[in-house]
Amino acid sequence: MILLCLDQAHSNLHKRKSTLIAADGNHAVFKQAEDILTREKKYNEDEDNNDADDNNTEEKAGDDDQQEEGEYLLGDDGPTTVTEDGIHKGLFMKDTDEENKTSTRHFSHGCHLMEGEMIHGMEDYVFAKHMKLNGYDLGLYAIFDGHAGRDVAKYLQSHLFENILSEPDFWENPVQAVKKACKATDDEILENIADSRGGSTAVAAILINGVKLLVINVGDSRAISCKNGLAKQLTVDHEPEKEKDLVESRGGFVIKRPGDVPRVDDQLAMTRAFGDGKLKEHITAEPDVMIKKMDEDTEFIILASDGLWKVMTNQEACDCIKDVDDAQKAAKKLVTEAKYKGSYDDISCIVVMF
Secondary structure: OEEOOOOOOOOOOOOOOOOEEEEOOEEHHHOOOOOEEEEEOOOOOOOOOOOOOOHOOOOOOOOEEEEEEEEEEOOOOEEEEEEOOOOOHHHHHHHHHOOOOOOOOOOOEEEEEOOOOOOOOOOOOEEEEEEEEEEEEEEEEEEEEEOOOOOOHHHHHHHHHHHHHHHHOOOOHHHHHHHHHHHHHHHHHHHOOOOOEEOOOOEEEEEEOOOOEEEEEOOOOOEEEOOOEEEEEEEOOOOOOOHHHHHHOOOOOOOOOOOOOOOOOOEOOOEEEEHHHHOOOOOOOOOOOEEEEOOOOEEEEEEEEEHHHHHOOOOHHHHOOOOOOOOOHHHHHHHHHHOOOOOOEEEEEEEEEE
């Protein structure tokens, strides 16, 4: 496994200094922690006979997949629905204080990546870290699926969580803090990393004391949970056909050419992404945010790039690892299975088990 660390980019727009204090009183330095910046080269197995099949690249979303109910807030450009307690200030603080800042559930994680058969090289990056912060037990997990280059995904790996947790009002008003951090991070990327070409999706999760889950999504990577053996989708895929009205309201258009997927302005196969400055007027990096209290019946969570979801339904992913009791083995099994099913894209996956 290769561990990467990206030096802090010089920014005239935002010069953030993390105020994160770890449990031992030391500053938490995200960009230098080798155990959280994880990128794995192509996993070599005897898969020469598993050639990619174009027929398997279409989304296989089955009717059996269910959308998770929870405190779910879409980006500002979409409708807002709150189905449980509502989003309150101090939402995280309330639940964690009730638990005396002690995790009520053990959780572990594993991650695995495999380079696809494209000629551009590996563009997926993963962030996975279990840490103590100000007395809280945090699990930080993210998949960054780059396109037209890897620089944006690499930057997100090193900076997104730091920017989110550095927001002064994160613990009191997490939804707005996440949106502000995503906007600031996107501005940094456009200013310093990829002004016109190149971008990345992001699906991220912050697990707090094992009882509260914050899920952030920009693009077409996806997070799901498995509860009592049933898959529940935690995010919405930001695809051109689903968000055609959003694109057109910003002056863009969606087109689908024969043999291809729908694209924004005949270029991008998603409506939300970091970077992509050339298309920024017509797309957005505005995240969807979901906050949910974890049920005791939740067995595991899966975060993965679309290289996995193109060939597996949510339920198939859950069934694939339901009998695996090790998170690392589960992540590896999912990636290997997606490759076997014909995925030719980069595949990255994180499994969090309870």
